[in-house]
Amino acid sequence: MQKRKLILEDGSVYEGIAFGDDTYQVGELVFNTGMSGYQEVLSDLSYCGQIVLMTYPLIGNYGINRDDFESLDPAVFGFVVREYCETPSNFRGDMSLDTFLKQKHIPGIAGVDTRAITRKLRNSGTMRAILADSDANVEETVKMLKATPYLHDQVARVSTQKPFPIPSRGKKVVLLDFGAKHGIIRELSKRHCDLIVMPYDTSAEAILALHPDGVMLSNGPGDPKDMQVAIQTIRELMGKVVIFGICLGHQLIALACGANTVKLKFGHRGCNHPVMNLATGKVEMTSQNHGYAVEAESLENSELVMSHQALNDKSVEGVRHQRYPIFSVQYHPEAAPGPEDSNYLFDQFMELMEKERV
Structure with missing residues (x-):
């Protein structure tokens, strides 16, 4: 399995398993507490410029269907989950979450401690982050994150x-x-x-x-x-x-x-x-x-x-x-x-x- 890193501007690094695309962008890391509805979350344009972490541990289990989109062109910059389901089971499902993310050029990471990351964001506030290849230089990446301004044209x-x-x-x-x-x-x-x-x-x-x-x-x-x-x-x-x-x-x-x-x-x-x-x-x-x-x-x-x-x-x-x-x-x-x-x-x-x- 291909590895991937989630790097935060405070220097924190979380290594996990890559899924979805490999188009990396700096985004504001935020968390969503919903137990379902990840398709609606991913296609909600209010997440433009953000990397979304789902606090519910299992994501992808019912796949992606044609009816539940909130937009046709998602604008999230990344997706973070504890456990990604590779084999969804749902009578409405048309494709897997991984396939969808690849189509929409959204990178994902699984296998990270989403509880620990959520506690960090609750204590310190949201912060800039990026998904990166496993061999990315952390020190240089953190410098880049701190120097990257927040978007104002979403x-x-x-x-x-x-x-x-x-x-x-x-x-x-x-x-x-x-x-x-x-x-x-x-x-x-x-x-x-x-x-x-x-x-x-x-x-x-x-x-x-x-x-x-x-x-x-x-x-x-x-x-x-x-x-x-x-x-x-x-x-x-x-x-x-x-x-x-x-x-x-x-x-x-x-x-x-x-x-x-x-x-x-x-x-x-x-x-x-x-x-x-x-x-x-x-x-x-x-x-x-x-x-x-x-x-x-x-x-x-x-x-x-x-x-x-x-x-x-x-x-x-x-x-x-x-x-x-x-x-x-x-x-x-x-x-x-x-x-x-x-x-x-x-x-x-x-x-x-x-x-x-x-």
Whole structure:
């Protein structure tokens, strides 16, 4: 079996078994706590520029199928697992994880102590890393990692380059694509929305010229403060159309309204995060993938109020505007792979568009 190394910027080295491709790129090493859904994780464009470690020990056992992709061109820079299953067994499976990673030029490593690496990231925070051949010079690689700047153009890499419609006869919705998961499109299409997917840097003028009933701000990768054009666009849309933001879209709404965002030590990534709906007092299990969050204290400088809160660390998980038909959540109500506790938010979006139209 071919060996491979995972090298971190603090000098840590983990040697394991190579699988997938051998196209190596420096990325931010992060961990995901989901017990399933590795296909959705790999194809989630919010992971652009990151090397993803799965904390669940067995990965690849149900292969890859044609139905569960969240994008067609994954943007992860690497995949780290404890045990890789070479012989998947599932009636929906079309190919092995190894074959998929080779097709998409994503390197993988198995046989490393993922618990130890996760503890390191929880204690020290996320850090730059790279997968490398077993004979790579560690000292030179660490120097290179420390000298490599973090990316600031991830959204431009993953957003659609041209507008495209997904026609129906319902409410007209503009989906501003910062790296949108297909699950968002599926949920809006289920509700018969007449969708137009637009590039991330589309102007407010171009959006309003379409006379939409609502605007959906999608998830996406990177630091929300890099998205100054989008922040200004949102400011110009406020009060003129219903707006619903998810993940990065949520953070951009906060910045557009005068609140602040901060980088979390190691982020929230997984499909088992408890969130309380402050209006109902109910707890929802949610799917999450973000390294930045809205600063709770900064909401006092805006017209936003917190609507949802994380139970693990009390961070802001949702906001709503006190005057305009605008709301957002930090987590993923489209889930994919689940859980589906928060699916009702898409219905609230539909109801708000109907109310504002009257």
